[in-house]
Amino acid sequence: MSSQEALRLAEERELDLVKISPNAVPPVCKLMDYGKYRFEQTKREKEARKNQRVVEIKEIRMSPSIDVNDFNVKLRNAQKFLAEGNRCKVTVRFRGREMAHTNIGQELLLKFAESCGEVAVMDKSPKLEGRHMSIFLSPKPVKDAKK
Numbered sequence: 001m002s003s004q005e006a007l008r009l010a011e012e013r014e015l016d017l018v019k020i021s022p023n024a025v026p027p028v029c030k031l032m033d034y035g036k037y038r039f040e041q042t043k044r045e046k047e048a049r050k051n052q053r054v055v056e057i058k059e060i061r062m063s064p065s066i067d068v069n070d071f072n073v074k075l076r077n078a079q080k081f082l083a084e085g086n087r088c089k090v091t092v093r094f095r096g097r098e099m100a101h102t103n104i105g106q107e108l109l110l111k112f113a114e115s116c117g118e119v120a121v122m123d124k125s126p127k128l129e130g131r132h133m134s135i136f137l138s139p140k141p142v143k144d145a146k147k
Contacts, residue, residue: 006031057136059089060111064104071108075115082120082139091134104134113137 001009010017010031018037021028025134058081059072078088090112106126110111113122123136 003027003029053085055085056088057087057089059091059094061091062108063093063095064098064101064108066108069113074110075112076111078116078137079119082116082137085139087123087139088116088120088137090137094131094133099131102128102133109132109133109135 007027010011013031014022015031016034018025018030018032018034020030032120058078059077061062062071062074066074074090078090081088090109092108094105098105111125113120113135120137126133126135139141
């Protein structure tokens with residue numbers, strides 16, 4: 001129908017004439033309450049923002065000569081971070097002559113990942129970058145009960 005007819009029809013029904021596809025030949029229009037449409041759209045966007053969650057990366061630093069109790073404290077902190085749904089970067093820092101024994105740091109990181117195995121999955125295997133060796137742990141996906 002012509003644009004004048006469509007506009008008259010929209011005024012009769014007290015609605016707005018909205019162009020859906022203005023580049024089409026002929027242009028595609030729709031009769032709707034535009035104010036209500038915008039309100040519902042902003043409401044959907046707010047709901048989506050409310051449901052999204054920002055995942056942080058928490059870092060835990062150790063040295064290759066870490067003691068058992070210190071290791072356990074770091075392990076508990078990592079498990080707490082993972083339980084909250086955050087990713088965790090575990091780093092071993094080598095100083096001085098410790099660089100000659102990077103295998104000790106690698107074993108330490110693998111032991112750490114194995115200890116967190118119940119709640120986490122290791123994303124990347126131990127990687128040496130300069131004087132730091134690190135791994136990334138992310139929480140295991142939660143399995144929903146079948147409905």
